[in-house]
Amino acid sequence: MRTDNPNLSEEGLQDIIDYLRANGLAVAARPNTWKTKDSAQGAHEAIRPTHAAECQAGAGGEEQALYKLIWQRAVASQMANAQFDVTEVRLEGNVPVPIDNKPALFVAKGETITAKGWMALTEAHEENENQTAEPAQAIPALKTGDAFDCKGVCIAKQTTPPSRYTEAALVKKLEELGIGRPSSYATIVGNLKSPVRHYVIINAKRQLEPTDRGFAVVDELVGKKFSFLEYPYTRHLETGLDQVAAGTKTYQALLGEAWAVLKTELARMHDEGRGEPAQAGDGTAHFKRQTVAEARCRCGGTIEKSPKAWSCPDCKAIVWNTIASLPIDEKTALALLAGERLKMDGLQSKAGKPFSATLFIDDEGKVKFGFF
Numbered sequence: 001m002r003t004d005n006p007n008l009s010e011e012g013l014q015d016i017i018d019y020l021r022a023n024g025l026a027v028a029a030r031p032n033t034w035k036t037k038d039s040a041q042g043a044h045e046a047i048r049p050t051h052a053a054e055c056q057a058g059a060g061g062e063e064q065a066l067y068k069l070i071w072q073r074a075v076a077s078q079m080a081n082a083q084f085d086v087t088e089v090r091l092e093g094n095v096p097v098p099i100d101n102k103p104a105l106f107v108a109k110g111e112t113i114t115a116k117g118w119m120a121l122t123e124a125h126e127e128n129e130n131q132t133a134e135p136a137q138a139i140p141a142l143k144t145g146d147a148f149d150c151k152g153v154c155i156a157k158q159t160t161p162p163s164r165y166t167e168a169a170l171v172k173k174l175e176e177l178g179i180g181r182p183s184s185y186a187t188i189v190g191n192l193k194s195p196v197r198h199y200v201i202i203n204a205k206r207q208l209e210p211t212d213r214g215f216a217v218v219d220e221l222v223g224k225k226f227s228f229l230e231y232p233y234t235r236h237l238e239t240g241l242d243q244v245a246a247g248t249k250t251y252q253a254l255l256g257e258a259w260a261v262l263k264t265e266l267a268r269m270h271d272e273g274r275g276e277p278a279q280a281g282d283g284t285a286h287f288k289r290q291t292v293a294e295a296r297c298r299c300g301g302t303i304e305k306s307p308k309a310w311s312c313p314d315c316k317a318i319v320w321n322t323i324a325s326l327p328i329d330e331k332t333a334l335a336l337l338a339g340e341r342l343k344m345d346g347l348q349s350k351a352g353k354p355f356s357a358t359l360f361i362d363d364e365g366k367v368k369f370g371f372f
């Protein structure tokens with residue numbers, strides 16, 4: 001992810017065109033160029049093979065596969081378009097559908113390739129037999145008025161909520177929102193996954209799944225109305241950084257603006273008081289906090305309860321509702337927050353080994369295990 005410029009240099013373009021002509025492949029009528037995104041850093045040309053005539057390069061299997069991918073994309077990008085004949089068939093059912101008593105309509109589309117264009121290249125270099133010109137679902141020859149017998153059933157289908165982001169899907173979303181640059185996506189994802197921050201884990205489906213801490217961070221920040229949490233903030237800041245890079249803005253001016261906004265917002269947060277319950281905003285605030293009446297933290301602060309933890313907004317001490325796989329009840333949590341040391345049995349190590357320990361809250365407000 002070194003460059004996001006989709007266009008080739010003059011030299012690269014000529015090299016590819018020479019290769020295509022020498023091999024009897026269809027060259028695009030005019031060199032293909034693409035409009036760069038506003039955010040694109042145009043300093044580098046698109047990634048391409050140094051010499052298009054080198055169809056293979058790389059030491060190992062992965063390197064060779066990567067080279068092949070780049071080679072194919074770069075060379076194919078300057079070839080003629082593929083052309084298809086498209087057939088669309090509309091079928092009308094003659095029995096009303098139980099939903100709103102209208103006849104059911106069906107549409108099918110089929111394509112037949114008439115000029116392979118760039119696809120000739122991928123085909124020639126693809127061992128995969130599936131990459132043939134025949135469409136996967138060819139449409140049979142039909143005449144208007146042809147009738148078919150068929151039976152159908154109405155399926156009661158429910159939509160499912162959107163799935164969690166994978167790393168690739170998240171980067172795509174960031175790109176869409178104008179947040180980050182190709183050079184910073186890896187850092188952003190790295191921060192989310194960092195074992196120190198522990199905001200998300202990668203689940204079996206390779207999706208980013210928030211940890212309790214991830215939920216707590218969002219819960220704590222959403223509703224505080226910090227502009228740096230909003231999508232446009234990062235986008236504007238990056239535009240500003242581009243302006244600094246281009247010399248049309250000084251970094252003092254940029255940082256001055258950012259600092260002024262942050263200062264105002266911090267002051268407002270201070271005025272409104274800390275520990276205010278998170279506002280239910282866009283659905284990312286998963287739970288509300290309630291104050292546990294009567295209960296006091298060892299620092300004298302009041303205790304707040306969320307479905308996942310008991311905590312003190314003053315000293316940030318926190319007791320999660322599960323410790324080492326053992327469910328923690330409110331009495332235990334409040335006693336720990338009050339500063340008591342409790343001997344607990346039935347704890348379980350990450351490897352599944354049961355153990356006993358004395359639980360207490362350390363100076364940083366986290367539950368610690370004592371073995372004495």
Ligand SMILES: [Zn+2]
Pocket residue numbers: 297298299300301312313314315316317
């Ligand atoms: Zn406290």
